Amino acid sequence: MADFSLNDDQLQIQKWVHDFAENVIRPAGHEWDEREEFPYPIVQQAAEIGLYGWEFLMNTFSDPTGLTLPVCIEELFWGDAGIGMAIMGSALAAAGISGNGTPEQVMEWVPQCYGDAKDIKLGAFCVSEPDAGSDVSSLRTRAVYDEANDEWVLNGTKAWITNGGIADVHVVVAAVDPELKGRGQASFIVPPGTKGLSQGQKYLKHGIKASHTAEVVLDDVRIPGSCLLGGKEKLDAKLARARERGSSGEKQPAMATFEATRPSVGAQALGIARAAYEYALEYAKERKAFGKPIIQHQAIAFKLANMATEIDASRLLIWRAAWLARNGGFKNGEGSMSKYKASEVAVRVTEDAIQILGGYGYTREYPVERWHRDAKIHTIFEGTSEIQQLVIARAISGMRIE
Numbered sequence: 001m002a003d004f005s006l007n008d009d010q011l012q013i014q015k016w017v018h019d020f021a022e023n024v025i026r027p028a029g030h031e032w033d034e035r036e037e038f039p040y041p042i043v044q045q046a047a048e049i050g051l052y053g054w055e056f057l058m059n060t061f062s063d064p065t066g067l068t069l070p071v072c073i074e075e076l077f078w079g080d081a082g083i084g085m086a087i088m089g090s091a092l093a094a095a096g097i098s099g100n101g102t103p104e105q106v107m108e109w110v111p112q113c114y115g116d117a118k119d120i121k122l123g124a125f126c127v128s129e130p131d132a133g134s135d136v137s138s139l140r141t142r143a144v145y146d147e148a149n150d151e152w153v154l155n156g157t158k159a160w161i162t163n164g165g166i167a168d169v170h171v172v173v174a175a176v177d178p179e180l181k182g183r184g185q186a187s188f189i190v191p192p193g194t195k196g197l198s199q200g201q202k203y204l205k206h207g208i209k210a211s212h213t214a215e216v217v218l219d220d221v222r223i224p225g226s227c228l229l230g231g232k233e234k235l236d237a238k239l240a241r242a243r244e245r246g247s248s249g250e251k252q253p254a255m256a257t258f259e260a261t262r263p264s265v266g267a268q269a270l271g272i273a274r275a276a277y278e279y280a281l282e283y284a285k286e287r288k289a290f291g292k293p294i295i296q297h298q299a300i301a302f303k304l305a306n307m308a309t310e311i312d313a314s315r316l317l318i319w320r321a322a323w324l325a326r327n328g329g330f331k332n333g334e335g336s337m338s339k340y341k342a343s344e345v346a347v348r349v350t351e352d353a354i355q356i357l358g359g360y361g362y363t364r365e366y367p368v369e370r371w372h373r374d375a376k377i378h379t380i381f382e383g384t385s386e387i388q389q390l391v392i393a394r395a396i397s398g399m400r401i402e
Contacts, residue, residue: 021079029080032210066322070267077271081374082210093123100229124167126158143174150225164214165199183242189227196221207373262335263321266342269378273346276353314342333395340388343378
């Protein structure tokens with residue numbers, strides 16, 4: 001049975017992350033949103049206390065309850081989503097390595113996604129392309145094996161990549177056998193300083209502007225054979241099974257990573273929603289209209305009641321999914337349920353927060369408009385809300401739904 005009571009260690013970690021979010025991240029949120037730059041000084045401070053680093057990530061991943069990571073992420077994004085994404089962005093690359101690599105590759109490359117407090121490094125997970133977002137089976141980036149030199153040659157363009165181009169370690173999902181679509185893909189490590197990898201356009205975004213998002217261009221990028229995650233023997237066997245049976249029975253590398261991270265993405269949205277709800281609640285207690293605090297008007301009180309209920313419902317779905325990921329796996333798309341619900345709730349709650357603050361909520365003088373902008377991306381990236389509904393529908397029906 002799942003027990004969602006946080007133990008003493010988890011409560012201590014929660015407070016530790018919350019204090020950093022309250023004292024360091026939130027006061028800096030507006031500045032870095034306006035600057036639209038990667039917040040290296042804040043990430044440096046996170047590294048100095050051990051919040052940004054592979055040890056922290058491994059400790060949270062190893063939690064048998066699965067709850068420590070979403071608890072920490074919720075607090076980070078309660079502070080600020082753009083800065084929170086800058087701190088957590090390397091985790092997606094680390095998850096891609098951990099989910100597809102050998103133990104030796106994990107030990108070699110995950111630490112290089114973070115560096116240390118004296119010299120921080122970044123990781124990037126490169127899947128989406130200009131013409132392949134939700135449909136990851138249509139990736140055009142190619143990986144061709146040069147047997148004579150035991151090297152892989154990568155060519156293509158990746159789009160919407162967190163830390164793209166500025167990362168030290170890029171994890172790239174590419175097609176090895178395009179005819180097999182998603183079953184013919186593999187993940188590769190592009191080491192720091194590799195020739196042929198460059199940053200394309202940097203996107204000017206609606207929200208999470210402190211997080212760096214850009215294209216990654218791969219032009220005859222040559223990497224050692226050892227940089228194929230999982231190794232060539234495993235890939236060859238998977239491709240052979242796919243050609244013989246029409247299916248390898250294995251998840252696509254990108255999908256395996258996204259499936260594992262969906263509760264965490266839900267926790268990001270949850271942190272934003274909670275921040276907006278708490279801010280609106282305090283405002284409604286203080287702001288007076290028609291002779292009394294506006295929270296005493298049903299129109300406002302009921303809106304806040306709905307916000308509180310939806311936030312708690314989202315957290316329960318996220319915690320259940322996080323627990324299942326460690327204890328038996330998803331049966332009915334629970335990971336997608338958690339991400340879908342929390343993302344949609346974050347958009348509604350932040351919009352309601354703006355409504356409660358009225359004209360003030362629409363100005364950049366108050367943070368709720370930023371939180372609304374930050375919330376929207378969660379219904380889009382790492383699987384749109386529509387894709388989450390598709391995953392859930394397939395899981396509950398056991399049928400192929402297009």
